[in-house]
Amino acid sequence: MITALSMLPDCIHVGKSIKCSFSNWYLLLNGERSNLSIMQTLRSDANFDVRQRLRKLLNIDCVRNKDRMAVDTVIKISSPEVVDVLRSVKLVVHDIIPERYRPTDDNKPGMYPHPVALDTDGIGNVVFVDFNPMTKKSRIIKARLHNPVNVVILKTELSECKSLTIASGICFVCQHGTDILCLGISRSIGVSVKTLKSKKQLQETAMKLGLSDEGTAESYPSDQDRTIYQIQLKEDGIGFAGNVLEIKKYHDDCYHILSMCLKKDLLYISWKGEEGRGGGVVFLDLVQGLTTRCFSNNTRDCSEVHGICPYKDGIVFADLKSRHVKMYKAGNITTIAGTGEDGCLLGSASHCSFGQPVAVAAENEKNLFVCDVQYGAIKLITGLEGTALFLSCLNKLYLAFGVKSKKNLLLQQTPAESILQIEECIEFLSKTFSDVKALHSLERNTNGADGTISQQTMHSSMSSLVDITSTTNPSYKPNLKSCLTTVVENLHSLSHVKQDLPSKLQYCRDFGNIFTEIVKRITNWSAYYFTKDSSYYPLPDSAINLNGIPKLKKPDTRSITPEDSKLLYDWAKTHGKCVRQRMVRQETTMYKCGTLPLNMYSDKNYEGSALVFNWQQNDENDSNDQRVDEEYDTDDETDDRDDEEDNGFVDNHGNT
Template structure:
């Protein structure tokens, strides 16, 4: 912030004093930061307003409380319109901020008595909202009169007829786009407050995951729009779908077809009889279309740098090459008209696609890579004549005569009978086992790697060697949600909130130790351990056979929380790759002698042998091992 901005911020919060005029920028920042820090402490303790930290907090409404807020839309920068899912009331709130916290005050409440209002949108001078209630729901509108809303609600379309069950709603061009969650379609509503025409826009009404013109949805719900693109959430499939019109792509392909026809790249049986000048005019139209596309992308994205392709436009190099082609063709046409106008009819524009200059110099250097100036001048006439044969519509087939410009050695002629023959290989059929082995080898080692070019590195996606469709997520399990069962939804939300509010006993990535089959095991948690949780996910580290202080990583599994003996601090261990190394002191502290299982001191063994029956004494002596060092327990 500048000094003027800091001074304005202090004045807005009532902290400005006349003596602050002489303060430097650092002093002004320190004064403002002190006020922010003091207010942060009070807001964090209250926990019911939006703070300036990273965590979103509850917005405090001064006048009343909204039981189940759902639909939301904004009016300007300081007003909100919120719908109550239970009562169907629509509240208009005004927001006030002191620079750190935001509070809301109620301006107006519209009692609609229409439940299940999930989505709202503001268009022109009306607030439109969608209700999913099968009996009373549909698409409604409320007129906005200045700073307030009208008390009467107008129903545009009812649920049950052309619209089965409305859910999402958004502005789309001159009308509205909405989701029919029961009919599994995206529909358009046009002519609001006049004809109220409802038409299908996307989806065929079948359950599935198909894309394309005959798209299928599981349960389309929320949606939003950006320019001409519609984004839809399929809540049953857990996916986000994109609906876009194909008309921009068709228009681009039309101009691309015009470009190819103008330069003569067509099918063999298709000809273009346009003149050279008309073709240049077509190329100029294509160039203007690309420039217009770039300008629209710049206006929409706000990008001022050079467009290179990922933004949805042709790269700047391609546009520059097209402009260079147009200028070069115009210069050729002007030169031909100046020297010999009748030659214009014989000129082939397709020949200009080849690298004429490179071909000319290659022919000039035929047989001599470094010709003298005199040699270069002597060959110029013949090389130019041969080159003109390629760029004109000659009646004969070129490169078949004896005087071709290709260099021929003296002994280059070979009789056809002298050419060695190669016999065809004997046909052999691979067995099923050989085919299976080849397929396995191909899947593991035989994937081709696409070579990247300079343009490919800047204008193309680089996900790997396979097409983008191969990396798409597969179809998920379908789980439809009953949006009309409000109580069930609220119970699920309450249960989830209770689960998230449980106290965390051990945080994620904590090291613990426990006994598994009478052996010491170290584990690292993969999730938080909360109260009343019976099992927790973790990575097991098993003790090495010859090095008891080292624990090697094993498989991921679940352990019972009741079996956890304690925790280990990360500072007390050494981690090397997949191995955890404990110190001697730590090892002896977490594994006392009596808990070691198969280790015990000699004195304790003699005392226990006196209590054992005689038939078991021999067996116990054979199974037990003595501890050599009293300061270190070696468990092998």
């Protein structure tokens, strides 16, 4: 019995722990990334219907304050009404960089103004290239999917780096006119020299491995010969050994290669013609060596393709000029996200907007990351089915123990129905663990950084909710309300009245009396107390009665003009951040709703600056991307005539 008492589950704290994992990490639920900040984005959705429904169901404190350990918050975000709203949204677009709700020193608007390429390792890390068009230098930056996203700069001052890819946890970076750079993202590369104490030991080790002590970096040939190469890599325990193979020459019209991706035996290539004319997407069959055209620029379905990546049964591409993210599958092109308007609106994919989407990367064929180079943003496009199932699971857990808000009625359930609901919750959460382990071939325990809830929450708390009854008495039908926080804490608090730290013997000896006193406290029993008149407190003498104290008259209400109202609003928006910020666990005064209206804390929208890609070649530099403050200029009329010319490709219908 003592062992069972020490394992009494606390449903309230279990739900809070699960909610904290959901708040702090971008979890993988049904393969989709999910976080509390996405619900905050939906509460300010560009879609009026979604925004209106969620604002009626959730106050701002439910989604803004991620560290709030309140029961009512968990009940509200997991309510069936909120789940129904989430299921009505097919895809959501959410900013992970910059952080707009909880700015940090390494993640706030304006820090990474021009992300031009990105990729993900699939286990919670996104690597992207931030290009400076003024200095022609690039930075390699890693973002970890925490809330807020943790950002680390890996490399700086790279020469016109505009492309990278990640394979097996290693990032390969292409630079202009120099070597291919390899960076370890989710695994280390190279040999550890910490145990080598002297130069002599280093030289002896290098000699045994057949390496030169003057350096091991190899130079790769220049790309001026316009040829596609394949580098076969293998690890020799020290680094990488590469074998360069020539695949195929560029076609004459493929003057600029923008992006490439491999799907099975097909190599998809997005390209532009000389001086930026023409362009589109072709794929190269690596087995047969045949080049086939998928689609061209300046058509009804595609204005100007830039970045591409494999996604489900086709490819996803960023349409730079029309400001859409689209999908090509079996000869058909459909729009995934974007309205075509210039802006940075978030929320439902059908109502969001982009500035200049230039690069896309897919994760697990469920999530898309998009670079918006104009607004300096990394956007996440994902579904909400996994989020809806997760919140429904959390709602079942609380209903099984009878936890509800004051205004809602509780449906009476039998102990068997409650236990069944708990088992369904454990089954769903266990499936998320197994899916993540199978996806990344992991044998170790997973936690928030891997996209699952805490392992401690799963095994120590959730499992005990069912094991407590099955191990003690399988035929016993418990009332799970007896395991709530108030009952459990009152029982243990009364046990410490007699001894602060009772031993096991003392606890067993006093358990009967403790339980009897607890029953007395929670039972309605009749007791009438009679006191003498002398025990009453006499009324003190006073010079004046309370009702006789004069009251101040409230001033009459007066209306102000719209001009004065606008003046007050502008002043509050400009000078409203004068409240002293008290920091407690990264929770400042501004995150506690109610101190001042939220519009006083809202940051101004980052204007951003567009990049104009100049495709003309010169002797000084092959890439002349210039930074301007105007929108992308439209192509001239010759582009339409160029599309009508024969490019020498074979289209999907077999015509040349």
